[in-house]
Structure formats: structure tokens, C-alpha cells
Amino acid sequence: MERKTAQGFRETIASVAVGMGSLLWLLIRTGRKPSRAAYPCQQAAMANATAWIGTLPLLAPWRAPAVLSRPGALWMGMAWPKLAAFLAAALIIAGVTPLAPGFLSETTTRGTGQVLPLTLAGRQAPTRSYSDIFAVQGTTGADGGFQRLVEIMGQGGLSLYSLVGPGDVVIIKVNSQWDERGGTNTDLVKAIIESILKHPGGFVGEIVIADNGQAQYGASGGGGSLDWKSNNAEDRAQSMRRVADSYSGRGRVSTALWDHLTTTRVAEFSEGDTRSGYVVDPFPSPRTGIIVSYPKFVTPYSTMISFRKGIWNPALRTYDSDALKVINVPVLKSHSIYGVTASVKHYMGVGSEKLTRSAHRSVGAGGMGTEMAETRVPVLNVIDAIWINARPGRGPRTQYSDASRVGIIAAGRDPVALDCWAAKNILLPAAEKLGYRDTDSLNPGVSAKGSFGDWLRLSMEELQRAGYPSTTDLDGIAITVSALQ
Numbered sequence: 001m002e003r004k005t006a007q008g009f010r011e012t013i014a015s016v017a018v019g020m021g022s023l024l025w026l027l028i029r030t031g032r033k034p035s036r037a038a039y040p041c042q043q044a045a046m047a048n049a050t051a052w053i054g055t056l057p058l059l060a061p062w063r064a065p066a067v068l069s070r071p072g073a074l075w076m077g078m079a080w081p082k083l084a085a086f087l088a089a090a091l092i093i094a095g096v097t098p099l100a101p102g103f104l105s106e107t108t109t110r111g112t113g114q115v116l117p118l119t120l121a122g123r124q125a126p127t128r129s130y131s132d133i134f135a136v137q138g139t140t141g142a143d144g145g146f147q148r149l150v151e152i153m154g155q156g157g158l159s160l161y162s163l164v165g166p167g168d169v170v171i172i173k174v175n176s177q178w179d180e181r182g183g184t185n186t187d188l189v190k191a192i193i194e195s196i197l198k199h200p201g202g203f204v205g206e207i208v209i210a211d212n213g214q215a216q217y218g219a220s221g222g223g224g225s226l227d228w229k230s231n232n233a234e235d236r237a238q239s240m241r242r243v244a245d246s247y248s249g250r251g252r253v254s255t256a257l258w259d260h261l262t263t264t265r266v267a268e269f270s271e272g273d274t275r276s277g278y279v280v281d282p283f284p285s286p287r288t289g290i291i292v293s294y295p296k297f298v299t300p301y302s303t304m305i306s307f308r309k310g311i312w313n314p315a316l317r318t319y320d321s322d323a324l325k326v327i328n329v330p331v332l333k334s335h336s337i338y339g340v341t342a343s344v345k346h347y348m349g350v351g352s353e354k355l356t357r358s359a360h361r362s363v364g365a366g367g368m369g370t371e372m373a374e375t376r377v378p379v380l381n382v383i384d385a386i387w388i389n390a391r392p393g394r395g396p397r398t399q400y401s402d403a404s405r406v407g408i409i410a411a412g413r414d415p416v417a418l419d420c421w422a423a424k425n426i427l428l429p430a431a432e433k434l435g436y437r438d439t440d441s442l443n444p445g446v447s448a449k450g451s452f453g454d455w456l457r458l459s460m461e462e463l464q465r466a467g468y469p470s471t472t473d474l475d476g477i478a479i480t481v482s483a484l485q
Contacts, residue, residue: 116390116404116430125478128157130469131414132477133421138407138484141187141386142234145409145484149382150195152482153411163379164325166201169208169303169311171326173349173378174240176224176257177213179231181387181403182396183240184329186233188384188409190243192327197251205323206303207251209240211349212258212295219397223259224349230400232331232387258295262352266296269304269312270319278352279308281374288462290367291356294375307350308375328378328415332422333389333398337363339441339452340423341396343381343415344368344459350375364450366458372415373466383410383422390430392441404430416460416470417477420444423452424474444472 120137134153139145150160164170172192174184189209197203213224226240240255247253264277276297284291294307304312310321330346338345347368351359359367372378385408389398408426412418427442440446444453456472463470471477 113401113403114405116406116433118406118408118426118429118433120408120425120481121479122481123479125476129477131412131417131471132156132158132480133410133412133418134158134480135408135410136482136484139386139409140234140407141185141191141384141409143484146188146191146195146382148482148484149409149411152480156478156480158413160195160380161199161201164196164199164205164327165323166199166203166205168205168323168325169305170196170205171208171210171256171305171307171324173326173328173346174209174211174226175329175331175346175349176211176226176228176240177218177349178397179219179225179228180399181232181389182219182331182333182398183228183232184331185384185386186231186238186240186243188382188386189240189329190238190246192329192382193243193247193251193253197247203251205252206299206301207253208256208299208305209244209254210256210258210295212262212352213349214353215259215262216354223262224257226255226257232384252299252301254300256295256297256299258297258349258352261295261297262354265355268296268306268309269314270309270317274298274304278355279306280352280355284358285362285367285370285374288362288365288367288370288458289358290351290362290365290370291358292371292374293351293356293359295350295352324376326376326378328381329384330381331388331398332383332385332426334392334395334427334442336393336395338455339393340419340427340444342383342419342422343378344372344419344456347371364455366455366460366462369416369459369462372459373462373468377463377466377468378415379413381412381415381418383408383418385409385422385426388426388430390427390434390436390442392431392436392439404434406430414468414470416456416463416472417474419456420472421474421479 120135134149134156136145136149153160172189174189176183193207196207209226211224215223218224228239230236231239244253244255261277264275265280266275266277267273268279278293279296280293281291296306298304304314305324306312306319309319310324312319328343328346330342332342335341335345345363345368348359351371353359385406387403387405389395389402390404391402406426410418410422423442423444428439431439431442441452444456446453448454460470460472
């Protein structure tokens, strides 16, 4: 028993050494350039340092006397100094120490829930194109912002009601992995639903609020939720589930948390498999390395949906692909590894990381472009930039105190053009207003390998191969901006 205990102590000390070394490397190597936190070596160091927090119960003061009292304990004479070092380092990770001021000042002390006014500029173009962008500023999400967005889209030749038919099934793809300001604004989602239900043709279809938080990580450590207690909304208690439930008796609106399906591999309905789960392609993409996967499920209204193939009719044994529409509604924010998360990166919530172990690491190679192109491209992308996280390298989690209110929503058919425009005209100016000096990780013009600009371009090429006229050239597209207030 004593031999096993001593071995356990040695393993604990080894983990402390690795954790302390990783933390020291992280602080020294990152320094005053928080964007370096996106480097693979820094991500590994962060993982080790964070995992080290888990050793706290073994090192806690109330345990130290018992440890020291054991014969032959390796901690004799050293437990308290190591404990003190541990607690100091834990505070550094938590961001509540004056140490490493350059690192902390740029990554933990700004973006504290303030209003951050930005002015957007519109631009005309000789002709209308697939990649045109429409934006409304001065909205809270709970006002008429989205309705105004629908109006200017229609004036610009892009009618919401030409994208969504009265009998369609509409998946509103949201971000459910994070609570507070990290998840999609529920007021905005409610406004989108209201607009669909007011279809001039009389909406008789179905709306599903959905996402896959991958059953891991996230605000709770266990993946996503559509029923968070703390939400991104004017009424913070308004979860996605509450939004859906508010339409009981008014329309067919439901939620689908694909976390519950993400570990179940299934075949298509057409192959006789009626179970809900994930269909997984047999081989990875030769260009991006992603193994494409997608959900297949049945709604509370007995609608059988294949994200790739469409609505399954069991009587006719056919799919209706045209009857399934996706509206992609991401939050605009920074990302600790990939720089920016918006419309393209948001498709991480479509595939199953649990079954493929390839999706997240493929983002840097353009994998989300592959996922879109080979499953289902959204008919419309609506960027939620009401509250944003413009702290370079610090997203995707965004607590209330981390967010800045810019009051913008923007829409377009081309997810790449929309992301490029939003990063350039919203995230970058916001980061500069907040005083950040190193904003390369947010800049779509930076083309270094692995950068946001690089993987966005690779994603664009995947969409172009599939026939979608995607672009990062903003000069040739029309930008329509309207101020609500």
C-alpha cells in the first residue's frame, strides 16, 4: 500500500512539473503577442497547464499535513513551497495576478461588457451577386432589427421568402456549446422564426433549432445545451428551448440537440435504418482530411430529416432535398486556435467529432468548406454581432463580462464573403477600439499558413469546387447597411 501511495505521489509531482513547465513556456513564449496562443505548441502547453489544475485536491492545504505525516513522503520539507507555487500559477491561469502584465493586459482585462459603437459603410456594385452582404446596426435582437434586415434584403433582390418556401422544413443552426454571450442570441433566433411564420404564402412547414456541441468541452464541460440558464438575450433566462416552447399551438417549432446523437453511427433512411444518429462517410477528404459526417433524425412532429439528403418520405421511399433549408446563425467572436469563428467555422456543429476525430483539426485545411459543400450549404447566413468577443485569441467561450455590444446583424448567401467582411469591418475595428495591438489573428488579410485568412481561403476553394461562387474579394460585391436606431 505504501509503495502504491509513494508511486502516486511521484506521479503527482511529475504532473506538477509538467504543468509548471508548460505554464512557464506559455507565459514566456506568448509574451505580449496573444495571437501566439494559437500556435500548436502553445495549445499543447495550455492543455497541460489547464490539466494541472486538476491536481489541486492532491495539493490542497487541508491535505498537506496528512501527506507530510506519512513515512518516507517525498514532499518532506517541500510541500508548502510547491503548494504556494501551484496556487500562484493557478492564479496566473485565472488571470487575477499582476504577473506577466503584457500577456494579461491584452487577454483578460478588456471587453468587459461595454457598449462599443461602430460605424459601417455601405457600397454599391455594378451588378448584384451571390456574395452581396446586408447589415443592420443599432439592434438588440429583441427589436425590429431582423425585420429591417429582411426588408433591405428584399430591396436588394434577395427575398427571404424566395429562399424559404411556405412548406419547407427549416433548420436554424445555432451555437449551443457555450452559454452567456458565447451562444447565439436567442432574441435574434426568435425574430427569425417570427419572420418565417409570417411567410406571405402562409407558412405550413416546420422549424428546428439545432446544433451539435459535440458532447464535450463547452460551458459545462459536457458539450452543448439548448436550455442554458444564462443566455445571450435581453432576458438572460430565455433559452433556445424556451423560444421553441413559446410557439406551442402557433406553429411547428422544436429543438434538436445533436449531442445526443453524436456517438451513434447509423445508415441512411433509404437503407432501412430508422434510428437517429450520424451518417459517416467511409473516407477522408483528400484535400482537407475531414471525414464528412452529418445528423439524421426524427423531429417531435415525426418529420424524418437527413441533413445531406433532405426530407425522407417513407411511403414513397424518396428524399425531397429542396424541402430542407438551413439558416446558419453564428456568433461573431475570436477563437483561440483558428482566429475567428463565424459562418464557416460554425459548421463544426454539424459533423460529429466523436465519430470521426477529424473535423476540428481539419478547419485549418479548409475542412468546414468541405463539410458545407458535401452536406448542405445554408440558404442564408445571419451573423449575430449584437454582442461580440473581440479579444484576440480568447474565444470561443464568451462570458457576459468578456463581450462588447456593437448591435450589428449581417446576412448573406456566401459564408466566406460574410465572414471576411465581418472580421474586417466589425472584429478588427472593435479590437482596435479596445486597445489591442496584435490583431493579426482576426485579420482575413493575413495569409500565413494556419491563419484565419489562410483557412478561410481554403474553405472558399472547397465551396467553389462544388459550384458555389464564393469569394474573399469584397471590392466586387454590394454592401447594404441600414441603421435601426
